[in-house]
Amino acid sequence: xxKTKYVMSGGLAFSENKDMEKLRKLSLKGWHVRDFxxxxxxxxxxxxxxxxxxxxYRTVNEEDAEEYxxxxxxxxWTHVTSQGNIHLxxxxxxxxxxxxxxxxxxxxxxNLGSSLKWFTISIVTIILLLCLGTFxxxxxxxxxxTYIAVILSVIAIPAxxxxxxxxxxxxxxxxxxxLVRFMKSLPALFLILGFTIILFITDDSGSIVGILTSMxxxxxxxxxxxxxFMSLYYKWKA
Amino acid sequence: xxxxEQLTDSMFNIMAALxxxxxxxxxxxxxxxxTHGVITIGPASMYTIIKKLLKQEWIYLYDGSxxxxxxxxxxxxxxEVLEADVKLRKLMIQLAETxxxxxxx
Numbered sequence: 001x002x003k004t005k006y007v008m009s010g011g012l013a014f015s016e017n018k019d020m021e022k023l024r025k026l027s028l029k030g031w032h033v034r035d036f037x038x039x040x041x042x043x044x045x046x047x048x049x050x051x052x053x054x055x056x057y058r059t060v061n062e063e064d065a066e067e068y069x070x071x072x073x074x075x076x077w078t079h080v081t082s083q084g085n086i087h088l089x090x091x092x093x094x095x096x097x098x099x100x101x102x103x104x105x106x107x108x109x110x111n112l113g114s115s116l117k118w119f120t121i122s123i124v125t126i127i128l129l130l131c132l133g134t135f136x137x138x139x140x141x142x143x144x145x146t147y148i149a150v151i152l153s154v155i156a157i158p159a160x161x162x163x164x165x166x167x168x169x170x171x172x173x174x175x176x177x178x179l180v181r182f183m184k185s186l187p188a189l190f191l192i193l194g195f196t197i198i199l200f201i202t203d204d205s206g207s208i209v210g211i212l213t214s215m216x217x218x219x220x221x222x223x224x225x226x227x228x229f230m231s232l233y234y235k236w237k238a
Numbered sequence: 239x240x241x242x243e244q245l246t247d248s249m250f251n252i253m254a255a256l257x258x259x260x261x262x263x264x265x266x267x268x269x270x271x272x273t274h275g276v277i278t279i280g281p282a283s284m285y286t287i288i289k290k291l292l293k294q295e296w297i298y299l300y301d302g303s304x305x306x307x308x309x310x311x312x313x314x315x316x317x318e319v320l321e322a323d324v325k326l327r328k329l330m331i332q333l334a335e336t337x338x339x340x341x342x343x
Contacts, residue, residue: 056282071282099282101283104280104286108282108286
């Protein structure tokens with residue numbers, strides 16, 4: 001009988017290196033990744049071994065899959081598992097990295113961000129149109145539009161956050177320091193903006209802006225709360 | 239895409255290995271062997287660049303009968319691009335060597 005357990009991922013867009021380092025440490029303790037699982041990895045208990053891990057993002061057609069995985073096998077990397085366009089590999093320490101130049105690393109971040117980017121751009125556009133709609137409508141229609149916009153924002157905020165992080169990683173790989181610094185300061189800017197809005201509209205809590213703001217704050221707080229809960233839960237279970 | 243834009247080092251190395259039909263693994267070993275292990279190409283970089291060169295039509299699928307080991311070869315256009323880049327790189331080396339000689343005098 002094999003023993004398995006689950007560990008959380010920090011989110012590959014946010015903490016790829018940390019995740020890979022964590023998987024290495026777990027392998028040293030005899031816990032090896034078997035699969036991707038919802039927001040994390042399934043590990044299986046085995047012999048302790050020193051493995052390094054790497055992840056690649058790529059849509060691989062069926063007819064190209066054999067060739068793609070053969071490149072890795074030939075270079076000493078064992079394919080562990082794939083989920084959608086995310087592929088996890090492991091190797092013995094000292095194996096040459098799967099990316100050997102900066103130009104292709106930049107494209108790796110592009111691969112990760114490409115599908116999410118269009119999803120996010122379209123959803124943000126819809127929200128903006130809906131917001132415009134609230135200005136030209138009244139009564140029940142206005143309320144409905146507002147609620148749709150708020151619900152979509154709950155999805156759009158984490159998505160935008162992820163896309164921005166992926167682009168930050170990409171710019172970092174390209175060495176565009178200025179853009180990276182700007183991105184790092186964004187969360188702080190948003191916080192300041194959020195607090196300012198709260199301060200100005202607390203006495204006017206019935207307004208659309210009030211509802212929108214509190215829902216936006218909820219959209220940030222909710223995933224954060226889920227994430228905290230999940231990590232605490234799995235820590236406690238382990 | 240402009241052909242005047244300089245090739246990245248990895249593209250240059252892979253194209254240099256594709257003057258004869260070779261599959262991915264053969265390209266990686268050849269580059270490593272001929273540069274005495276100084277230059278290596280990672281599998282993810284390799285795959286990215288093969289796809290890119292195919293799209294540019296600088297290489298073509300020479301033999302796809304064995305899906306695990308497809309072989310590729312430079313196209314005429316690819317050969318021209320590589321030759322132009324070799325010329326450019328030679329100039330760059332001359333520039334640096336002349337500079338270094340001056341420094342020694």
